[in-house]
């Protein structure tokens with residue numbers, strides 16, 4: 001027993017002596033080499049998936065190294081596009097000065113220590129890594145802020161570089177169910193250049209939406225923890241020409257997601273809708289435009305069925321039409337609820353409508369459509385964004401008049417954009433600017449201001465109370 005005790009004491013002394021030696025050696029080492037190094041390897045985790053952090057850093061440094069590095073690798077984008085993307089060459093180092101805080105990035109690859117035999121396509125490429133070095137006195141800044149900045153900036157750059165696709169569903173109506181079909185979607189490159197910066201709407205609304213999108217994108221673990229499908233529903237509503245489709249394009253460009261434009265009238269029934277959903281890939285926006293039109297169709301169909309029942313009673317059974325979609329509202333609700341998305345994640349569903357009031361409450365309810373955004377008639381703030389986009393001006397003596405007219409008349413951003421379009425490409429001279437603005441004034445004056453002004457004040461009251469972005 002005594003022996004055991006003394007052995008325990010000895011071990012205790014040993015461990016404290018070791019920790020003293022360790023701290024002392026760390027201290028000495030710090031004096032000689034006061035830098036901290038963080039390594040980001042390309043493949044990480046159990047299944048050796050490409051690390052998202054590495055991909056983001058790769059994009060960030062690729063952008064940075066164009067101006068600073070000596071040896072740069074250039075390649076075409078992964079998506080088969082024609083744009084060239086850059087990245088640091090192996091063993092290249094770049095220094096970044098962040099307002100007095102200096103950090104160094106090194107690109108390298110690890111050489112495997114064991115000799116392996118590979119079957120098939122031969123050895124995989126050596127795993128690459130980036131190493132970030134900085135002085136230990138900047139630890140809080142680098143670990144607390146800089147790395148987060150690099151990751152979010154890198155993700156944005158990668159999203160911009162990614163060639164996005166626009167998918168549309170092939171019509172399944174009238175198809176033979178036994179016929180083998182390769183895919184239910186066809187796609188083309190998505191080239192829409194819309195960006196949030198050029199979208200004409202109130203800045204605060206835009207900021208809210210952008211923040212929501214960014215939160216959604218980076219919240220994978222949160223959704224997992226809650227056991228919820230990683231999806232988000234947006235309902236965009238407003239009159240035609242207020243930018244609903246433009247906003248969807250801006251969302252796709254911001255996130256770097258593909259768009260699946262689901263035309264419900266071309267979907268035979270709920271089963272086909274499920275199949276379509278299963279065929280979508282992660283990181284996408286599924287769009288159903290003019291959902292009110294579909295609701296209209298359902299109502300009409302209900303009436304037809306009622307008429308059929310009546311006709312059956314009279315022994316006159318009309319033939320049911322095979323030319324129409326038989327998708328139902330509950331089918332759509334199931335689709336939205338993500339029951340079938342459990343196989344994947346990172347999907348945004350956007351519905352658009354011109355008639356918010358007439359939408360079924362089940363479609364609008366929170367948790368289904370998380371965010372409701374009103375796209376409204378052109379305000380003065382929105383007009384200024386369009387004037388900057390189209391005429392590259394921040395002000396003009398006609399602005400005051402336009403501001404007054406906009407307050408009295410309902411005009412859509414699409415109409416304003418049309419009026420501000422000029423013929424001479426990029427360069428616009430002062431005469432042309434005036435002509436465009438006068439053109440807009442003409443359109444505004446031609447609106448029936450008397451009848452619309454009472455409508456506007458009524459409508460504004462409703463909007464002020466409820467809208468912007470609803471959570």
Ligand SMILES: Nc1ncnc2c1ncn2[C@@H]1O[C@H](COP(=O)(O)OP(=O)(O)OP(=O)(O)O)[C@@H](O)[C@H]1O
Nearest residue numbers: 198199200239240241242243244245246413414417
């Ligand atoms: N808020 C906006 N910001 C910038 N441009 C806009 C905006 N709204 C409309 N536009 C311009 O008007 C055109 C038509 O807009 P868009 O198709 O996005 O309207 P919409 O609300 O989807 O209309 P609809 O209800 O008919 O589908 C766009 O190509 C764009 O040039």
Ligand SMILES: [Mg+2]
Nearest residue numbers: 244245246289
């Ligand atoms: Mg549209």
